[in-house]
Amino acid sequence: xxxxxxxxxxxxxxxxxxxxxxxxxxxxxxxxxxxxxxxxxxxxxxxxxxxxxxxxxxxxxxxxxxxxxxxxxxxxxxxxxxxxxxxxxxxxxxxxxxxxxxxxxxxxxxxxxxxxxxxxxxxxxxxxxxxxxxxxxxxxxxxxxxxxxxxxxxxxxxxxxxxxxxxxxxxxxxxxxxxxxxxxxxxxxxxxxxxxxxxxxxxxxxxxxxxxxxxxxxxxxxxxxxxxxxxxxxxxxxxxxxxxxxxxxxxxxxxxxxxxxxxxxxxxxxxxxxxxxxxxxxxxxxxxxxxxxxxxxxxxxxxxxxxxxxxxxxxxxxxxxxxxxxxxxxxxxxxxxxxxxxxxxxxxxxxxxxxxxxxxxxxxxxxxxxxxxxxxxxxxxxxxxxxxxxxxxxxxxxxxxxxxxxxxxxxx
Amino acid sequence: xxxxxxxxxxxxxxxxxxxxxxxxxxxxxxxxxxxxxxxxxxxxxxxxxxxxxxxxxxxxxxxxxxxxxxxxxxxxxxxxxxxxxxxxxxxxxxxxxxxxxxxxxxxxxxxxxxxxxxxxxxxxxxxxxxxxxxxxxxxxxxxxxxxxxxxxxxxxxxxxxxxxxxxxxxxxxxxxxxxxxxxxxxxxxxxxxxxxxxxxxxxxxxxxxxxxxxxxxxxxxxxxxxxxxxxxxxxxxxxxxxxxxxxxxxxxxxxxxxxxxxxxxxxxxxxxxxxxxxxxxxxxxxxxxxxxxxxxxxxxxxxxxxxxxxxxxxxxxxxxxxxxxxxxxxxxxxxxxxxxxxxxxxxxxxxxxxxxxxxxxxxxxxxxxxxxxxxxxxxxxxxxxxxxxxxxxxxxxxxxxxxxxxxxxxxx
Numbered sequence: 001x002x003x004x005x006x007x008x009x010x011x012x013x014x015x016x017x018x019x020x021x022x023x024x025x026x027x028x029x030x031x032x033x034x035x036x037x038x039x040x041x042x043x044x045x046x047x048x049x050x051x052x053x054x055x056x057x058x059x060x061x062x063x064x065x066x067x068x069x070x071x072x073x074x075x076x077x078x079x080x081x082x083x084x085x086x087x088x089x090x091x092x093x094x095x096x097x098x099x100x101x102x103x104x105x106x107x108x109x110x111x112x113x114x115x116x117x118x119x120x121x122x123x124x125x126x127x128x129x130x131x132x133x134x135x136x137x138x139x140x141x142x143x144x145x146x147x148x149x150x151x152x153x154x155x156x157x158x159x160x161x162x163x164x165x166x167x168x169x170x171x172x173x174x175x176x177x178x179x180x181x182x183x184x185x186x187x188x189x190x191x192x193x194x195x196x197x198x199x200x201x202x203x204x205x206x207x208x209x210x211x212x213x214x215x216x217x218x219x220x221x222x223x224x225x226x227x228x229x230x231x232x233x234x235x236x237x238x239x240x241x242x243x244x245x246x247x248x249x250x251x252x253x254x255x256x257x258x259x260x261x262x263x264x265x266x267x268x269x270x271x272x273x274x275x276x277x278x279x280x281x282x283x284x285x286x287x288x289x290x291x292x293x294x295x296x297x298x299x300x301x302x303x304x305x306x307x308x309x310x311x312x313x314x315x316x317x318x319x320x321x322x323x324x325x326x327x328x329x330x331x332x333x334x335x336x337x338x339x340x341x342x343x344x345x346x347x348x349x350x351x352x353x354x355x356x357x358x359x360x361x362x363x364x365x366x367x368x369x370x371x372x373x374x375x376x377x378x379x380x381x382x383x384x385x386x387x388x389x390x391x392x393x394x395x396x397x398x399x400x401x402x403x404x405x406x407x408x409x410x411x412x
Numbered sequence: 413x414x415x416x417x418x419x420x421x422x423x424x425x426x427x428x429x430x431x432x433x434x435x436x437x438x439x440x441x442x443x444x445x446x447x448x449x450x451x452x453x454x455x456x457x458x459x460x461x462x463x464x465x466x467x468x469x470x471x472x473x474x475x476x477x478x479x480x481x482x483x484x485x486x487x488x489x490x491x492x493x494x495x496x497x498x499x500x501x502x503x504x505x506x507x508x509x510x511x512x513x514x515x516x517x518x519x520x521x522x523x524x525x526x527x528x529x530x531x532x533x534x535x536x537x538x539x540x541x542x543x544x545x546x547x548x549x550x551x552x553x554x555x556x557x558x559x560x561x562x563x564x565x566x567x568x569x570x571x572x573x574x575x576x577x578x579x580x581x582x583x584x585x586x587x588x589x590x591x592x593x594x595x596x597x598x599x600x601x602x603x604x605x606x607x608x609x610x611x612x613x614x615x616x617x618x619x620x621x622x623x624x625x626x627x628x629x630x631x632x633x634x635x636x637x638x639x640x641x642x643x644x645x646x647x648x649x650x651x652x653x654x655x656x657x658x659x660x661x662x663x664x665x666x667x668x669x670x671x672x673x674x675x676x677x678x679x680x681x682x683x684x685x686x687x688x689x690x691x692x693x694x695x696x697x698x699x700x701x702x703x704x705x706x707x708x709x710x711x712x713x714x715x716x717x718x719x720x721x722x723x724x725x726x727x728x729x730x731x732x733x734x735x736x737x738x739x740x741x742x743x744x745x746x747x748x749x750x751x752x753x754x755x756x757x758x759x760x761x762x763x764x765x766x767x768x769x770x771x772x773x774x775x776x777x778x779x780x781x782x783x784x785x786x787x788x789x790x791x792x793x794x795x796x797x798x799x800x801x802x803x804x805x806x807x808x809x810x811x812x813x814x815x816x817x818x819x820x821x822x823x824x
């Protein structure tokens with residue numbers, strides 16, 4: 001069977017990821033390959049570290065990507081700090097909280113899982129009560145839950161954990177680079193993200209950062225692989241070799257201890273994507289995401305659809321819309337992509353079929369995408385027989401919202 | 413601190429990887445991102461599966477990449493089939509054999525490690541004797557050892573393993589797509605590779621294939637993650653979530669069970685790289701690698717340097733040259749890259765400093781690169797004071813070799 005050259009349709013990606021990469025990132029990624037110990041590549045690794053610290057708002061010594069998708073970074077952190085029997089509290093409030101729990105359980109921890117109704121978050125005071133009661137070594141939680149659009153405040157819990165010498169591990173996959181996230185100020189010991197959401201870089205890397213409290217555990221558990229040091233032994237060694245943070249850290253550090261081969265083009269892409277964030281300014285970028293998220297909500301409200309989220313705990317970059325009565329949710333998504341070239345996402349778990357998800361992340365978080373999505377969605381819903389849609393009102397409301405910002409317009 | 417746009421030097425990569433990606437692969441990778449459930453992306457995943465089967469020479473149902481570098485695929489296979497206490501034999505003959513041993517040991521296996529002098533391989537009869545004696549569930553071995561350039565024959569051992577119901581797992585990272593490799597004919601149960609060597613695709617993916625014997629174990633150990641199925645339980649579950657082949661297989665299969673987010677641009681690149689292999693023809697491609705490997709050896713011999721490898725067990729795509737007496741090996745590599753723009757690689761382990769490694773892989777395996785490398789190397793060695801270099805003879809010998817091929821010239 002013969003295959004043609006690659007043909008990729010051009011879509012506007014209004015999902016909670018993977019989202020459109022900045023064209024300048026894709027251009028950077030088309031650069032030729034250089035060797036893994038080429039001084040130019042090592043310099044790029046060092047720059048990427050510094051740029052990541054800027055985006056994570058941290059002074060940590062360590063900040064680098066794990067060579068895998070977002071969950072590889074989460075597993076690397078959790079498996080590197082958790083030893084069998086360690087007490088770990090996982091307050092879940094959606095699919096990705098359960099993912100953390102899954103990893104914690106597989107690591108052999110004594111895990112306590114808290115469960116929350118999908119769409120809700122935890123009251124920090126209650127969470128602190130649970131932590132006091134269980135007395136864990138580690139608390140692992142999601143910041144923004146892209147399955148529900150809910151955003152968990154972290155500051156109080158982080159402060160309590162630090163004061164009580166508990167490690168606070170946070171998944172900021174959908175929020176980093178688009179929603180306020182302060183690693184140091186919020187006393188987060190390890191933060192894990194992905195590239196394919198607000199960083200607007202293709203999938204394949206999991207940028208993370210951690211402080212010396214985590215670093216100390218890594219130092220204690222370090223074992224160099226046999227191919228480099230036959231004598232290295234450690235009874236407390238980390239279970240995985242591929243996701244062994246103590247070794248990956250050395251590869252990203254001055255010793256350049258060879259672990260995997262760094263994915264060259266992904267590194268080009270991440271470094272360029274981070275540089276563009278620095279150029280825009282991280283706070284300007286967060287503001288841009290907030291504004292477009294508000295425009296989307298205003299538009300949806302005026303359209304007459306029902307927003308699933310509690311607006312006061314909603315993540316600014318993910319919005320869940322309830323499927324109008326009598327309409328097949330899958331058909332809404334199909335029309336959006338097939339007829340308008342706009343991708344939106346379905347719901348997960350208990351929300352599947354009942355809601356669909358709209359993302360406004362990274363390069364795709366632009367006025368033209370927000371307005372285009374609202375216009376297409378109104379038409380799509382009417383086409384599929386939804387009742388009570390105020391045709392045209394959603395787009396106008398968003399346009400009014402932008403106009404009323406006056407001089408405070410986002411750049412795109 | 414402000415950062416400039418990405419600047420990447422253009423080098424000829426004559427290392428054993430990562431090597432130059434075909435420019436058409438890089439172009440394919442510059443395509444815009446589409447969603448992970450976009451029908452176009454799912455179709456691309458299916459095509460990639462079929463193209464991988466062609467390159468692996470297999471009729472296996474399963475062939476897909478793990479989203480990580482080559483070692484992620486090896487760990488995924490080993491950890492998914494090995495359960496604590498399982499007997500596993502690892503005959504190592506260099507750094508990457510030790511890497512397999514490292515992973516096997518971390519998986520909790522009852523491992524027997526065989527060690528071999530670096531540069532040598534195993535006599536298949538002796539290997540079979542060792543297998544008989546130890547009686548393992550799994551034998552895990554490297555096909556081509558890129559740290560030494562040695563190539564292990566696999567056919568007899570594979571036949572014995574199949575006849576005795578032993579799982580035969582092979583790392584073909586540097587050989588797949590450049591050196592003869594027959595998954596089915598050699599009775600290999602699972603084969604693991606990387607993209608950044610003879611496939612000429614950027615690093616970041618680990619393509620692998622396995623048969624129903626492995627599939628049966630995955631089926632027995634399958635546990636769906638909590639975020640998708642809260643009731644799924646399995647006491648024999650695989651330890652890792654990220655590298656859980658039983659779940660990754662489902663993501664690549666018709667159920668499309670969501671696991672990670674597939675790295676979109678890497679998928680574009682792999683699919684295009686495999687398509688180019690099909691266009692060239694896998695056997696033509698292997699022949700091209702063999703011819704250029706021979707030209708390099710002929711040239712090096714005429715240059716007066718000493719080749720480290722036994723020529724009758726050398727991998728056609730990696731050649732180790734002994735560092736001439738009185739010359740600093742690191743300086744040779746520095747001059748090659750800084751003055752000639754040609755990257756060659758240093759030695760690992762006991763061969764560090766004593767040898768350097770030249771690769772002829774993938775897109776970089778071209779006549780112009782072979783001749784340029786020989787010319788630059790002669791000049792570099794003379795410049796650094798090596799004795800006995802027959803200046804000019806190496807390049808002429810390689811040119812003569814190509815001329816004598818007559819009509820049998822490689823395409824590039």
